[in-house]
Amino acid sequence: MKIFFCCRIVLFSVFFSVFSYSFSVAQAKDSVNIGSAKGIIHDSAFNFVLTSATVAVYRDSDSSLLQYSLPNTFGEFSFRSLPVGTALRMVITHVGYKALTKKFSVSKAKPEYEFGKINLLRKAEGDNELSEIVITPVRMNGDTLEFNASAFKLDKNATTEDLLRKLPGFTIWSDGEITFNGKKINSVLVEGKPFMGGDFASATQNLPKDAIQKVQVYQQVNQNNLYDSTTNVNLKLKEDKKMGRFGKVSGGYGTDKRYAADGMMSGFNKKMQVSVVGAVNNINKQANSAQQLIENSSYKGEGASIDYQPNFRMGGLNKPMAAGITFQYDFVPEPNWQNTHRFNSDYFLSGNHALNLSNTSTNRFLGKDSLLVNNSASRNSNTNTSQRLNARYEKNTKKLRFTFSGNVGLNDNQSFNESNAQQERTGAGLISTTESKTEHKQQSKNYNLNLSLQKQEVDYNRTRPRQFTLNYAVGIIDNDGSSMNNTKFRSLADPTLNRDYSRLYEQQDQFSLNNQLSFDYPALKQLIFGKKRIGNINIGISNSIALHNNQYTDKVQDYDTTAKLYRQNNYLTNKRDLDIVNMQPSLNFSKSFSKYLSNRYSKSLSISARVKGQYYYMQHKATQLVQNFVQDYKRFTPEASINYYNYQYGRYSSSYTLSYNQAAGYPQVNHIAPLIDSSNVFYLPKGNRAIRPQTQRSLAFTFNLYGQKS
Numbered sequence: 001m002k003i004f005f006c007c008r009i010v011l012f013s014v015f016f017s018v019f020s021y022s023f024s025v026a027q028a029k030d031s032v033n034i035g036s037a038k039g040i041i042h043d044s045a046f047n048f049v050l051t052s053a054t055v056a057v058y059r060d061s062d063s064s065l066l067q068y069s070l071p072n073t074f075g076e077f078s079f080r081s082l083p084v085g086t087a088l089r090m091v092i093t094h095v096g097y098k099a100l101t102k103k104f105s106v107s108k109a110k111p112e113y114e115f116g117k118i119n120l121l122r123k124a125e126g127d128n129e130l131s132e133i134v135i136t137p138v139r140m141n142g143d144t145l146e147f148n149a150s151a152f153k154l155d156k157n158a159t160t161e162d163l164l165r166k167l168p169g170f171t172i173w174s175d176g177e178i179t180f181n182g183k184k185i186n187s188v189l190v191e192g193k194p195f196m197g198g199d200f201a202s203a204t205q206n207l208p209k210d211a212i213q214k215v216q217v218y219q220q221v222n223q224n225n226l227y228d229s230t231t232n233v234n235l236k237l238k239e240d241k242k243m244g245r246f247g248k249v250s251g252g253y254g255t256d257k258r259y260a261a262d263g264m265m266s267g268f269n270k271k272m273q274v275s276v277v278g279a280v281n282n283i284n285k286q287a288n289s290a291q292q293l294i295e296n297s298s299y300k301g302e303g304a305s306i307d308y309q310p311n312f313r314m315g316g317l318n319k320p321m322a323a324g325i326t327f328q329y330d331f332v333p334e335p336n337w338q339n340t341h342r343f344n345s346d347y348f349l350s351g352n353h354a355l356n357l358s359n360t361s362t363n364r365f366l367g368k369d370s371l372l373v374n375n376s377a378s379r380n381s382n383t384n385t386s387q388r389l390n391a392r393y394e395k396n397t398k399k400l401r402f403t404f405s406g407n408v409g410l411n412d413n414q415s416f417n418e419s420n421a422q423q424e425r426t427g428a429g430l431i432s433t434t435e436s437k438t439e440h441k442q443q444s445k446n447y448n449l450n451l452s453l454q455k456q457e458v459d460y461n462r463t464r465p466r467q468f469t470l471n472y473a474v475g476i477i478d479n480d481g482s483s484m485n486n487t488k489f490r491s492l493a494d495p496t497l498n499r500d501y502s503r504l505y506e507q508q509d510q511f512s513l514n515n516q517l518s519f520d521y522p523a524l525k526q527l528i529f530g531k532k533r534i535g536n537i538n539i540g541i542s543n544s545i546a547l548h549n550n551q552y553t554d555k556v557q558d559y560d561t562t563a564k565l566y567r568q569n570n571y572l573t574n575k576r577d578l579d580i581v582n583m584q585p586s587l588n589f590s591k592s593f594s595k596y597l598s599n600r601y602s603k604s605l606s607i608s609a610r611v612k613g614q615y616y617y618m619q620h621k622a623t624q625l626v627q628n629f630v631q632d633y634k635r636f637t638p639e640a641s642i643n644y645y646n647y648q649y650g651r652y653s654s655s656y657t658l659s660y661n662q663a664a665g666y667p668q669v670n671h672i673a674p675l676i677d678s679s680n681v682f683y684l685p686k687g688n689r690a691i692r693p694q695t696q697r698s699l700a701f702t703f704n705l706y707g708q709k710s
Contacts, residue, residue, distance in 0.1 A: 034080070034081050034082065034083075034084065034111070035082040035083070035084045035106030035107075035111040035112065035113065036078065036079060036080045036081075036082060036106070036111065036112050036113065037057070037078070037079045037082060037090070037104070037106065037112075037113040037114075037115065038076065038077065038078035038079070038112075038113075038114065038115065039076075039077060039114070039115030039116060039117070039118050040071075040074070040075045040076050040077075040115075040116070040117050040118065041053050041055070041071055041075045041077065041092060041094075041118050041120060042075060042117055042118065042119050042120070043097075043119070043120060043122070044119035044120060044121050044122070045122060049071070049073075049074055049075025050071065050075055050094055050097075050120060051070070051071050051072065051073055051075060052070070052071075052094060052095070052139070052140040053070070053071055053077075053092055053093065053094040053097075053120070054068065054070065054092070054093050054094070054136045054137065054138055054139045055068060055069050055070070055071070055077045055079075055090065055091075055092050056068040056090070056091050056093075056136070056137050056151075057079055057082065057088055057089070057090050058088065058089045058090075058091065059083075059086065059087075059088065059089075060086075060087035060088055060089045060103060061086075061087060063089075064153070065137060065151055065152070065153075066082070066083075066088070067079050067081075067082070068137045068138055068151075070138065070140065073598065082106050082113075083106070084106050084107065084108050084111060085105065085106070085107065085108065086105060086106075087103065087105050088103070088104055088105055088106070089101060089102070089103050089104075090102045090103075090104065090115075091136075092118065092120065093136045093139070094120055095139070095141075096122060096123055097120040097121060097122055097123060098120065098121045098122070098123055100118065100120055100121075102115070102118075136148055136151070137151035137152070141216075143218060143219070144216050144217070144218040145216070145217040145218070146214050146215070146216050146217075147167050147214065147215040147216075147217075148213075148214060149163060149209065149212040149213060149214060149215060150213075152166050152167075152209075154166065154209050156210070157208075158208070158209040158210075159204065159205055159206070159207065159208055159209060160203060160204045160205075160207045160208070160209060160211075160212055160235060161201075161204040161205050162209060163209045163212060163215070164178065164204060164215070167215060169181040172204075176200055176201055177200075178200055178204075178233070179706070180217055180231055180233070182652065182653065182706035182707050183231045183653065183706060184231065184706075185200075185231055185232065185233050186220075186230035186231060186232050187230075187232045187233070188200045188203050188204065188232075188233045188234075188235070189203075189232065189233070189234045189235065190203050190207070190234075190235045190237065191234075191235070191236065191237060191242065191270070191333070191334055192234055192334050192335045192336055193273075193328075193330055193335060193342070194328070195207075195235075195268075195273070196266055196268075196273060196275055196294055196326070196328075197275075197291040197294060197295070197326060197346075199291065199294070199295045201295055202294060202295060203235060206246050206266070207235065207237075210238075210241075211237055211238060211241035211244070212235055212236070212237065212238070213236045213237060213238045214235075214236040215233065215234075215235060215236075216233065216234040216235075216236060217231065217232075217233055218231075218232055218234070219231055219232075220232055220337060242269065242270050243268065243269040243270070244267070244268060245265070245266060245267035245268070246265075246266055247263070247264055247265035247266060248263065248264050248297050249262075249263040249264075250262055250263070250297075257282075258282060258283050259280075259281060259282060259283075260279075260280075260281035260282075260283055260285060261279065261280055261281065262277070262278065262279035262280075262281075262293065262296075262297050263277070263278055263279075263297070264276070264277040264278075264293070264294060264297035265277075266294070270333045271329060271330050271331070271333055272327075272328065272329050272330075273326075273327070273328040273329075274325070274326070274327055274328075275290070275294050275325065275326045276324075276325050277290055277293040277294050277297055277323065277324055277325075278293075278321075278322065278323035278324075279293055279297075279321070279322050279323075280319075280320070280321040280322075281319075281320060282317065282318065282319045282320075283310045284310045284311045284312065284314045284318050284320075285308060285309065285310050285311070285320065286311065286314075286318070286320045286322075286350075286352065287308055287320075287322045287350065289324070289346075289348055289388075290322075290323075290324025290325065290326050290346050290347070290348045291326065291346065292308055293308070293322060293324060294326065295308075296308040314354075315356045315358060316354050316355050316356030316357065316380070317354070317355045317356075318352055318353070318354045319352065319353045319354075320350070320351070320352040321350070321351050321352070322348070322349065322350040322351075323348075323349050323350075324346060324347055324348040324349065325346065325347050326344075326345070326346040327344070327345045327346065328342065328343070328344050328345075329342070329343045330342050331343075337396065338396070338397065338398045339396070339397060339398075340394060340395065340396040341394075341395045341396075342392075342393075342394050342395075343391075343392070343393050344390075344391070344392045344393075345389075345390065345391045345392070346389075346390050347387075347388070347389050347390075348387070348388045349385075349386075349387050350385075350386050351383075351384060351385040351386070352382075352383070352384050353381075353382070353383050354380075354381070354382045354383075355379075355380075355381050356378075356379070356380045356381075356382075357377075357378070357379050357380075358377070358378050358380075359375075359376070359377045359378075360375075360376050361373065361374070361375050361376075362374040362376075366425075369426065370425070370426050370427075371425070371426045372423065372424070372425050372426075373423070373424045373425075374421060374422070374423050375421065375422050375424075376419055376420065376421035376422075377419065377420050377421075378417060378418065378419035378420075379417070379418050379419075380415065380416070380417045381415065381416045381417075382413070382414070382415040382416075383413070383414045383415070384411070384412070384413045384414075385411070385412045385413075386409065386410065386411040386412070387409070387410045387411075388407065388408070388409045388410075389407060389408045389409075390405070390406075390407040391405065391406055391407070392404070392405040392406075393405070398456070399455065399456055400453075400454070400455060400456065401452070401453070401454040401456065402452070402453055402454075403450070403451070403452040404449075404450070404451055404452075405449075405450045406447070406448060406449045406450065407447075407448050408445075408446070408447055409444075409445070409446045409447075410443075410444075410445055411442075411443070411444045411445075412442075412443050413440070413441070413442045413443075413444075414440070414441050415438075415439070415440045416437075416438070416439050416440075417436075417437070417438045417439075418436070418437045418438075419434075419435075419436050420433070420434070420435050421433065421434040421435075422434075428493065430492055431491065431492055431493045432489065432490060432491045432492060432493070432497075433489075433490045433492075434487065434488070434489050434490075435487070435488040436485065436486065436487045436488070437484075437485075437486045438483065438484065438485045438486075439483060439484045440481070440482075440483040441481055441482050441483070442479065442480070442481030442482075442507075443479070443480050443481065444477065444478070444479045444480075444481075445477070445478045445479075446475065446476065446477045446478070447475070447476045448473070448474070448475045448476075449473070449474050449475075450471070450472070450473045451471070451472045451473070452469075452470070452471045452472075453469070453470045453471075454468075454469045454470075455467050455468050455469075465523035465526050465527070467521075467522060467523055468519065468520065468521045468522075469518075469519070469520040470518075470519055471516075471517070471518045471519075472515075472516070472517050472518075473514075473515070473516045474513075474514065474515050474516075475512075475513075475514040476511075476512070476513055476514075477510075477511070477512040477514075478509075478510070478511055478512075479507060479510035479511075480507065480508060480509070480510065481506075481507045481510075482504070482505060482506045482507070483504075483505045484502075484503070484504050484505070485501065485502075485503045485505070485679055486501065486502045486503075487499070487500070487501040487502075487679050488500050488501075489501075499678075500561070501558070501678070501679040502558065502559035502566075503556060503557065503558055503559070503569070503679055504556070504557040504566055505554065505555070505556055506554070506555040506556075507552070507553070507554060508553040508554075508555060509551065509553050510551070510552050510553070511550070511551045512548070512549070512550045512551070513548070513549045513550075514546070514547070514548050514549075515546070515547045515548075516544065516545070516546045516547075517544070517545050517546075518542070518543070518544035518545075519542060519543055519544075520540065520541075520542040521540060521541050521542070522538065522540035522588070523540065524539045524540050524541045525537070525538060525539035525540075535591070536591060537589060537590070537591045538588075538589070538590045538591065539587070539588070539589055540587075540588040540590075541585075541586070541587055541588065542585075542586045542588060543583070543584065543585040543586065544583070544584050545581075545582070545583045546580070546581070546582040546583075547579075547580070547581055548578070548579070548580040548581075548582075549577075549578070549579055549580075550576075550577075550578040550580075551576070551577050551578075552574075552575070552576040552578075553574075553575050553576075554572065554573060554574045554575070554576075555568070555573050556568070556569040556572035556573050557569060571624070571675065572675060572677060573623075574622055574623050574624050574627070574675065575622065575623045576620065576621070576622040576623075576627065576669075577620070577621045577622070578618070578619070578620050578621075578669065579617075579618070579619045579620075580616075580617065580618050581615070581616070581617040581618075582614070582615075582616050582617075583614070583615045584612060584613070584614045584615075584637070585612070585613055586610045586611065586612040586613075587610070587611045587612075588608070588609070588610050588611075589608065589609045589610075589611075590606065590607065590608040590609075591606075591607050591608075592604060592605065592606045592607075593605040593606075600648075600649060601646070601647060601648050601649060602645075602647040602649075603644075603645065603646050603647070604644070604645045605642075605643070605644050605645075606641075606642070606643045606644075606645075607641075607642050607643075608640065608641050609638070609639070609640040609641075610638060610639040610640070611638055612636075612637050612638055612639060613634070613635070613636055613637065614633075614634070614635045614636075614637050614664060615633070615634055616631075616632075616633040616634075616635070616664070616666050616693075617630075617631070617632050617633075618630070618631045618632075618666070619631075620669055620672075620673075624675060626673050626675075627669065627673045627675070629672060629673060629689065631666075631667070631672070633664070633666060633693055635664040635693065635695075636662075637662045637663055637664060638660075638662055639659075639660065639661050639662070640659070640660045641657060641658065641659040641660070642657070642658045642659075643655065643656070643657045643658075644656045644657075651707075652705060652706060652707050653705075653706045654703070654704065654705045654706070655702075655703070655704045656701075656702070656703050657700075657701070657702045657703075658699075658700075658701050659699075659700050659701075659702075660697075660698070660699050660700075661696075661697070661698045661700075662695065662696070662697050662698075663695075663696045664693045664694070664695055664696070665693060665694040665695075665696060666693045667688075667691045667692075667693065670685060670687075671687065671688065671691055672687055672688065672689055672691060673687045673689065674686075674687050
């Protein structure tokens, strides 16, 4: 209980620290004409300091906002860079108190204006009389910092992104990342919900500034680690702006018949969001999802994003096209982390026709004054069409989090390749030539379902906690395909090595079934020892089990030049069945130390270790007896980490992490008993039944520093 209380103090202190950052929209050019002002705010009845008041300075002539600030822990506020010889007006507001207005000016003779002690009068019970409408630019609402959008005058075409650039502490970087007082913003929500997929730009670059009522900044504590938190932003819309639509259509045409066009239309209300988007081009711009197209078809355009730009490293001529639709429905109009009930779905269709011509030359040194040169030319044509449907349902309460998601993918690929190669050797001239033609067709289907259930413990004094996390995933892959490979190899040095291959490959009923179950119980210590501290070390247990079954039917035929027909290749024709069991139980230990001083600093040290083992079983059955084998491995794969976090309020935050990981890499079928395809004369794999797993050990140190003054 003490730990939770301490974290709440830290949470409040993060926002009170913003008093040190005041915003100025007008500064004098000459330092001689710059003044300052300061004071202390008290409660008039009980004489205690008020730390959550809002202090704003306006130019008295036109009521334009110059600066604003929040008092520090001692009720002190200060302003710098105030214009000298100008009539000013200071307005102080606080929830439950009457607004106070003071007119003043800073003179050249006395550029430091002292307000001294300022008393705020409490509102009488039932006192709702408003003698003057006061727009407060910023205020603390509980543990949330709120910026009033109406207090910032911008152009009528300004967007939310333009507004954020005007708010103190906010920085929008060229890659789209947003930070507040040096801390990265983890998410930007609209009315407590992800907006058009959750990307920052979807909200900040499409919503106009005049639709925003408030910009809220708050800390969200990690429920699994109370010493960890993320900084988030929520945009509150005006009541008449909670329904809207926006879109964009663009196109271009240039030299060499190059073109690009895209369009997007989106609409939203209190519960539902829908977006439709499409794009086509021949300048190597390929989108991976409907969300990526929406992010790059926003009101402000592409900006500095590199996610959807021409890829000049792609060879040949490409003609990609893409289209998609996204849908989101919130059963709770204004959700929060303790009450979320949402359904998401999206569909994406993409295709590309690529033509690639290439010429390569490879030199291999065989010895002193001996060189093997391989010159090749190829032509490759590839046509690909894919469809993907995703759906996700989630319901979160204070005690329970439930998520069910699934996706379906369909892919159709056709390719054709022809190549010619010549090999020359120093002193021998041309020694061999190779001509090959390949055709490939494949249709693949994949289906995935995921289920997640997390029980959260609310009563931390319970002797036998009931918190746990359960995850289950199942995936099915069904592939069918065929290919043809014609190869003609001619040796000028030894004609007996001449070979002609004409093979047909059919991959029938390539079926894969994957099941994975994981379970995590972080309160093992409480379950066994009850309320005993045991050195305040947290003990948990987890386990994951993965079951894989893969079935392959490969049918290979060779062309009989005498009979003029294809005959089955009994060596490469093979039916295979692969079963894999992968189990990883783990015993987890962690301990945390923390130290803080309100509104000054917060420091924590976390140590964790996972005593983990791995059992890996692989059985392979095939019609080719050489590929029948069973492998059984047991490995110890521990993990450990040390993390130190230092947050100096209003100055900087830094973190240091030292981590150690050990993992095992297990051999696959082609490493143990491969089948050699003689049509590939330059690749002859070797198998090893005595091959052992590889051990991977890694030691990593990471360091992060965030400055909060610039």
